[in-house]
Amino acid sequence: MAGATLRDVARRAGVSIRTVSNVVNASVPVSEELRTRVEAALEELDYRPNLVARNLRRGRTGMLALVVPELDVPYFAELAREVITAARAHGYVVMLDQTDGDGERERELLGRGSRATMFDGLLLSPLAISADELRTRANRVPVVLLGEHIFNGDFHHVAIDNVAAAREATEHLVAMGCRRIAAIGDQPYSTGETAQLRTVGYRQALEQAGLPVDDSLIVSTPRFHRRLGAQAMRRLLALPEPPDAVFCYNDLLALGAMRELTKAGVRVPEDIAVVGVDGIQEGEYSSPTLTTIAPDKAHIARTAVGTLVSVIEGTAPPPADSRAPYRLVVRDSSRRA
Amino acid sequence: MAGATLRDVARRAGVSIRTVSNVVNASVPVSEELRTRVEAALEELDYRPNLVARNLRRGRTGMLALVVPELDVPYFAELAREVITAARAHGYVVMLDQTDGDGERERELLGRGSRATMFDGLLLSPLAISADELRTRANRVPVVLLGEHIFNGDFHHVAIDNVAAAREATEHLVAMGCRRIAAIGDQPYSTGETAQLRTVGYRQALEQAGLPVDDSLIVSTPRFHRRLGAQAMRRLLALPEPPDAVFCYNDLLALGAMRELTKAGVRVPEDIAVVGVDGIQEGEYSSPTLTTIAPDKAHIARTAVGTLVSVIEGTAPPPADSRAPYRLVVRDSSRRA
């Protein structure tokens, strides 16, 4: 059961431990004869290097941690997939954890008893943690932030231009002839600012189009879940003058809203057009299919992992915001004559 | 940058390394005076234990690996969430990897150069790997299988009763008055047998209801994705005598099929009723909402992690199949007058 060590193999092959190590790592030339003998012994004992020991010696683990609020949120699942793939390309594996949007959990990650020493770098999609906290706590592990911005200049950060993306989504609705466009997902009280940036973009688009900004059309939601999208939509439908379009700050909100509309017998997009953000696969198959701002998740993952690896290797430039590309994908939920 | 070690703290507090270790681990009583001094030093140097070293010494890493085919498949994402939660309850963290259903990738996991020595146990949702391979390769790491069965008696295994579940789903359609019930998702050629078991249950239900089994109504799909569900549905619609219901082997297939039906102007459930398997959140908000067989994912995760932990600790009973509970959740996609 207990695995064979270099020593066991060395004894069996009648060579030194060091020689076995040399064969295993192929770093130093080894004579044909010994190599054969050692390889036979390796085979017979089914040797596997103990990576914990190797990591201790080398001072690196080859593991990255990816921390997201909720893994069952499709955006994060799809992003995680890309991150794992990107990490593999760099020779890293990924430890995955979720915080449930709990600030306590995020702090744990960086605190005293954490497993932070077990991975070489951290990809964090923060929700509740603040800039100061992160700065004072994350002095050990290289960090790259995903999505939420938190604070200027202190950390590497990868995300789309939220203002521009939101503006573009709203402009699209304007171009489709919508005049009373609601927004679902603002978070004026939150520590994170992604939602607030999207509100800025939404307002910009309305103003540029010469449309009035009606605050009763902006519905806040504490999280970005389907249920909350449905709930928000219900409120909008109850207004004396309901909207003719909704820009949702993510696809789950949009899908929840669409469900509510369908249930209420409101036609999408004829009566109310819907746009989301995230470009999750679910939106390709919903009824109707969902128009969305789709960030290039593979790009985000590659950039974030690449940056993190260069931070680990000490070859990274100073922290900077990286703007990831996105596309407006127009589908049925907003396609009007 | 480089973290302080026990030695640094010891030097600073003027005590032995061992005493610092005792304070940190609180395992052995330490006098009030020294404890205070050591704790001050720990604080000043912001000491964090090097977990790699600790793991080497203790021979355990506190990490479990969860390997699934695809993380962006909602079922696996939702399951992963539960697994991470269950693992945390046992003091473990989770390394997550995906195989893309690639047998090669699965083999790598267990092979020579793998990171298998970095985690204490493996939760594997296999797709392509065979029983023999697993048996000869997984002699090192404790393994618990999720979903796919692979082989009797060699490995701990957690899954629902696929025959019964499929039978129940089909019976439900029969009870709703459907008489020409199709099945999407058979995999007669696959190494895995989940799909085949579901086909068995489907046939049993039809036979018990006295309905003919029409092989042209059983559509195979190599994977369980939305696109393939849509494709399969297209084929069924093209039949001279299309079905009046479809049992899909998972929710993604069902959602793909429903999309195709909506596009074709076929009403669900009036013209064709649809049932899926997996109980993913997406089905609660699709239009129409999706009837599904919902395995208790939290139960699966808890059982699997609990079993794995007991295998690791050497207190596990011999390998056995564990049947996880599931529920038939009836929603609009199959609700007929």
Added chain:
DNA sequence: CCCAGGTATTGCATCGTTGCAAAAGGCGAC
């Protein structure tokens, strides 16, 4: 036949921590 120079092989120390068992210290009992 010996030596230089290169290659192949090895021993030792080390990564940071913990298990074990011995040493040191304190205190009451005889």
Added chain:
DNA sequence: GTCGCCTTTTGCAACGATGCAATACCTGGG
């Protein structure tokens, strides 16, 4: 005053691997 016991503290070795530098070996040239 001394012994023995209990508590606190410590030193040493070990987990399994690799970096470094020294040794052993080998070949060809003088």
